[in-house]
Amino acid sequence: MAKRTGEKYEAIIDAAVRVIAEYGYHNAQISKIAREAKVADGTIYLYFENKDDVLVSLFDEKMGSFISQAEKELSQITSPEEQLYHLIKLHFENLEKDRKLALVTQIELRQSNPEVRKGINNILKRYLDIIDNVILNGKKTGVFHEDLDVRIARRMVFGTLDETVTSWIMNGFKYSLLDQINELTRLFIHGMKK
Amino acid sequence: MAKRTGEKYEAIIDAAVRVIAEYGYHNAQISKIAREAKVADGTIYLYFENKDDVLVSLFDEKMGSFISQAEKELSQITSPEEQLYHLIKLHFENLEKDRKLALVTQIELRQSNPEVRKGINNILKRYLDIIDNVILNGKKTGVFHEDLDVRIARRMVFGTLDETVTSWIMNGFKYSLLDQINELTRLFIHGMKK
Amino acid sequence: MAKRTGEKYEAIIDAAVRVIAEYGYHNAQISKIAREAKVADGTIYLYFENKDDVLVSLFDEKMGSFISQAEKELSQITSPEEQLYHLIKLHFENLEKDRKLALVTQIELRQSNPEVRKGINNILKRYLDIIDNVILNGKKTGVFHEDLDVRIARRMVFGTLDETVTSWIMNGFKYSLLDQINELTRLFIHGMKK
């Protein structure tokens, strides 16, 4: 029934980002999002199943394209060290280029209910797979330690990047994420290398 | 006005942990917590300012004592490597020994409103300070790299441990956190060492 | 945001009068008023800011129109004695024609909280102005005593009419207000005349 495409579909998602960024997750009512998108409340339900669907779709649209891009770009790099460097760079660039979106996906949507969390985690799984592939590539090419536990390493990489971005937002975006790419890459590579 | 101490104070906090663990944050009504604690709804307000106060106090009581313990134990270790190892061990032991509490503090309370989040973050600051001190000790003793950015390293350590525990819970506690202590310690130390 | 007009706006106000008259101010819950008005509880909040707003609007709608009528009718009379007579007549007629409304505005709403009281008093100010004008007219035309203190006389007129109506209601409407118009007019005029 829900259209999931079209001009208004995107208008609603973009309105949701702006409203959540401005008022916070707990004050982002459907009626506010509708007003911001210049549509009627009921119209949202022509494009989305329900409010949860708006939020998951928001994450999907905004992060899904980033993940696809990352998949594609990393597949064209062979060196695991360079892959890792590029992964971090893409991660940070993606969030630095739209602070409202960063705030929404990184902070606000984490307060959502279990249903939304589940949808978000499904999308993130593809991202975790990318990290896994970089680590596996590093092990296969003998750059990373052969006994390295991929899941443990993956959680280190993701957990670190995630915490780094969260801190950056919570501290008011007052320093540059990009400045930390080199040091983080070094920490990871030295930690994981043979 | 709120008493913040006594037998019932603890009974209410423990009841809150059980109720949130069983029903989830969004279904943990005051009346349910009161029933579980075998007190009247109004009694909760003799011991706590409001519902937010119950949740922040829960975090404070349960994590605050862990943090104090960590502060004390780490201060008796001089080697930064051993401090790091011990920190991870304490972190994991603390959460493995009470899975309900782990679920509540690590997953459910993160869905709470900004007021509660703020209270929780204040408590966590003390924990981040402990991590900082370990890293500083490593730099000072020449074990960790002199140019290591403490904040970046701190976020790596905290972010990794946090993500590790979250994954463990989301995957149904089906492996042991303690088994990962050695590898994580190694990853951190190799990453940070001179 | 509140509409403050329309069919349901009036239905809610009329329902509020009936509910308060029947159950008393302290037992007139929003849900009871909504049921009586045959709308959902939430619908009331589409037309009114909050419960206080319902009560003040009730007074405004019901007494405001009476005051406007009085203003208009008295402006067409030149003799202060006749103005006074007519004012009392209008006052009593207005309350006799709807006993439920009289009970609500005269007795029940006086038990309301300070916020509502303030709203009611603002509306009543216009009525006190009408009384003032009658007295001033009497002084100007030499009918009333030139040294008469308008404020003192106004309080006599309003206080007397108010007490008269209150007694009538408290005694179960068992006599006619209209029968007292002549005597009250005489008391006031003799008291105030030159």
Add this chain to the structure above:
Amino acid sequence: MAKRTGEKYEAIIDAAVRVIAEYGYHNAQISKIAREAKVADGTIYLYFENKDDVLVSLFDEKMGSFISQAEKELSQITSPEEQLYHLIKLHFENLEKDRKLALVTQIELRQSNPEVRKGINNILKRYLDIIDNVILNGKKTGVFHEDLDVRIARRMVFGTLDETVTSWIMNGFKYSLLDQINELTRLFIHGMKK
């Protein structure tokens, strides 16, 4: 069961006056009154049936003695004009001498529930009887008009004095009640005389 006498009985009533004057009727909780009276909450119930009883007793203690005094003093005056003058004087003096009490009895207690209102009205009946006697005396002695309706005149006198005092309080006590005695007496006597 309720003692209705003793040192604490009076302490509680005086505390109630202070608390209601300071916080308003709707914020005068039993626990606040108890704290102000330096007794335990439960102690109030050793001296009073319930909260309503505290309020009615307050009115009874404070206004009852005034009424007895008025009864006594007026019985010693024979002239109806002088009785009326003295009645108004006593009324105003009584309220001017304790502004907190005036605020409580004249404004705040009027917001109370029907039960308290009933108790207050019972006490006021004795006062209305005093007014009646003055008017009857005036009619009997031929000073007031033989056809004067006592009830109508009584409502004029009481309503006027009541409204005068209410205005005085609502306007912040910023003028003197006593200054109005002469004019009010004149208004009444001219209105009622033969």
Add this chain to the structure above:
DNA sequence: AATGAATGAGTTTTCATTCAT
């Protein structure tokens, strides 16, 4: 396809009163 008025379920908090000590 779009609207937006209407719905009604659901929860925190207060406070008069009790009663074991």
Add this chain to the structure above:
DNA sequence: CATGAATGAAAACTCATTCAT
């Protein structure tokens, strides 16, 4: 006599969702 900890009922208001137009 006095205490004060404990009780638990009660009500305004929000907001996701529907559906007649």
